[in-house]
Amino acid sequence: MFCVRTCSGLMGLRAAPRVRSLHSFPGITIDEEVAKLLALKAQIGGDNVKHQFVLKTAKGTRDYNPKQMAIRERVFSTIIGCFKRHGAETIDTPVFELKETLTGKYGEDSKLIYDLKDQGGELLSLRYDLTVPFARYLAMNKITNIKRYHIAKVYRRDNPAMTRGRYREFYQCVNDRRILDGMFAVCGVPDDKFRTICSTVDKLDKMPWEDVRKEMVTEKGLSEEAADQIGEYVSLQGGMELAERLLQDQKMCRSKQACAGLSDIKLLFSYLQLFQVTDKVVFDLSLARGLDYYTGIIYEGVLTQAGVAPGSTEAQNGTPAEESVSVGSVAGGGRYDGLVGMFDPKGRKVPCVGVSIGIERIFSILEQKAEASAEKVRTTEVQVMVASAQKNLLEERLRLLTELWNAGIKAEVMYKKNPKLLSQLQHCEESGIPLVAILGEQELKDGVVKLRVVASREEVDVSRAALVDEIRRRTSQA
């Protein structure tokens, strides 16, 4: 089950000029006016209607301008192309769910959920991820077998520090919850400490081992011996051979579930070989994802870059590229075989495995790339601008425009009555329109159109009848 989330929580405050909000009161009956004023007063909770407010987007949210959208859509089409290549179908679920649908699924993170105000209806919350709504969808529709992708925004009440900067490589690290739990068991971690020790291990991408060990021993009350044994394991990274080695490991073998996890890792790597991607995947015993609902394999997609970028985290304990710095996880997921059962009346389990791609970080990197490069990002797909050299040809321009539109050509005209030819050409250069169809008295008399190539400034007369094909031919790449 793939999903792509564009998580609100990308940006902080915007430049915020002070603005007076004006309220117009068209003539209505006194009663209505009073009622309206009272409602308004209640709404703004103030005594003066003309109050000051800050012109901004909500904290943690942002607008996307046309350039940013063009980049975002490029990212999406790449991702969607991949999903479709693998035969996925897509679904959509509402942006908010019943509050209780989300309750008890996220552990500590629950405090980051946006709740809707109780306006006399149901208690609602904005979705925190796409996984829980998906599990709700499966249980509600009794679906036990689907390969779906879902692209949507999720809402979290935090402001993650965004890392930008050119990344050096992408790789994935893999682990298995059962290996972690088995490892804890054989290292002598008391059962009731598994989860909390797990969440400490999870910090290894942000803290050096020494600090993690300290937290385990002093804060979590783990024995030094247990901590050191864990330390040996979580420093391990490799592939198939590591899984095989650990399957021979005297201590590890004592845990049935660790063995089950290791055998699955082995099987996974045999598939990865067939898929020719072993060089991109690392079996990493220090990987421990936060969310409660994972039951088997877990993985993360990580971007690394040379040099520390502002806001980026410390070098992860032994990432493949030595001095490389993690730009953080851009994707993550795993197996969650218990979640759907939480929604099923009879608790019937539906095994699920999925990945979620956090689009913002990828987007912000590509956005910066585009800024850096000279490449001009087009925000429209207009193939031809219908222009005129002389005055009083608005109607002729609109007539030609209609011909082109009806033929499926992406065409535009300037909305002025008598625009200067120069300003029409400038508009083309600014917005990357490759062709201009120029109309003049002479052209109209001759039944032709002067077709100008903006880049080369080459001009050719094309008969009106042949224009559409000529435009198609010249923009077939676009």
Next chain:
Amino acid sequence: MFCVRTCSGLMGLRAAPRVRSLHSFPGITIDEEVAKLLALKAQIGGDNVKHQFVLKTAKGTRDYNPKQMAIRERVFSTIIGCFKRHGAETIDTPVFELKETLTGKYGEDSKLIYDLKDQGGELLSLRYDLTVPFARYLAMNKITNIKRYHIAKVYRRDNPAMTRGRYREFYQCVNDRRILDGMFAVCGVPDDKFRTICSTVDKLDKMPWEDVRKEMVTEKGLSEEAADQIGEYVSLQGGMELAERLLQDQKMCRSKQACAGLSDIKLLFSYLQLFQVTDKVVFDLSLARGLDYYTGIIYEGVLTQAGVAPGSTEAQNGTPAEESVSVGSVAGGGRYDGLVGMFDPKGRKVPCVGVSIGIERIFSILEQKAEASAEKVRTTEVQVMVASAQKNLLEERLRLLTELWNAGIKAEVMYKKNPKLLSQLQHCEESGIPLVAILGEQELKDGVVKLRVVASREEVDVSRAALVDEIRRRTSQA
């Protein structure tokens, strides 16, 4: 400024089996456990953690399954194609705005806005339309010139009755706020009654004139003479010639703004002639859109059908097709030259004109059409299924699958170790996969793949090297 809104508020309650929500409590320290329990208790506001709840989507919202998504995406691509043909660029804004950004923009409708709970941050509301956030965006970014489209969901706390059924025709009716106000003035409506009388006129698509007149006189206290004069005007429908006739109308001429509006209608129809769409547009003096912010031309796209469908409204007073029934407005908009100024510190005005398409109604009609027709809606784009006739060929299937994926072919494989050939073929027929690439011992020995056309059951041996091109050739239509 085009926008497409998929408005939540489409469906009522779903079938709702009772479900017990299970909460797992992995071993954590007592303090943490207590804290977690308290938080949880607070969240569900109950004393028993294992409480009952209804498995459903929030009232007024719905899921989209893969078939519905396929139809929805077809609708979107048609609409987006039209926007792009006309040179529009796209933007995106957050799903919620500061509450005060929406305050005082919707008049009566404000009560339908979803507010977010005050969780110690800013006061937020879910967007009610895409127009006000767009105006906020323009003011914030000091944009005075943009041709944008925006496709997104908006949120309204109501449950519109959905009309389904095959529609007979689509047409647009057009009017101008200035004509309405001018008409009211010359008919002797007191200034302070313009808006309220306007909202009564707005009901003409749901009530016969007699009832509308009654409301004007008895409820709104309008004189019978004034009401009857309005009655004559609002019954008028036509095109260019009607605008010309009214410009000669002794009474109408007394209103400057009515004349301004009528001249613009005339100009509009001169353009509509050039665009060859006069047959689809009706100048209708009874059209009066609800929202406050329109300042000039207003219009609605209307679907009509023969026979009354459940929940559909009464025949509109004199729609072109006589006994036809309005399926209601599927699009609407107009000019709003004042809205951006409400956000600008100096109140600078930015003239805007736009249309909003309500996708749900269009979607539900097309969905019903698809159900009625034999046409099979594909939910994936898979070109070929990699299958095997014998056992123990999983690895060979995955190897071929990888070859195809790397070549950009949309391919799929069944996840079973040894699936039956029949079940593999059945999956293709069910999901509309046109080709099957069958591997067997013999094919592997001969370095070929048996390519089967699902529809015709024709089978040909294709050399492994030529397979990709052969698949491309045979699915070039798809």
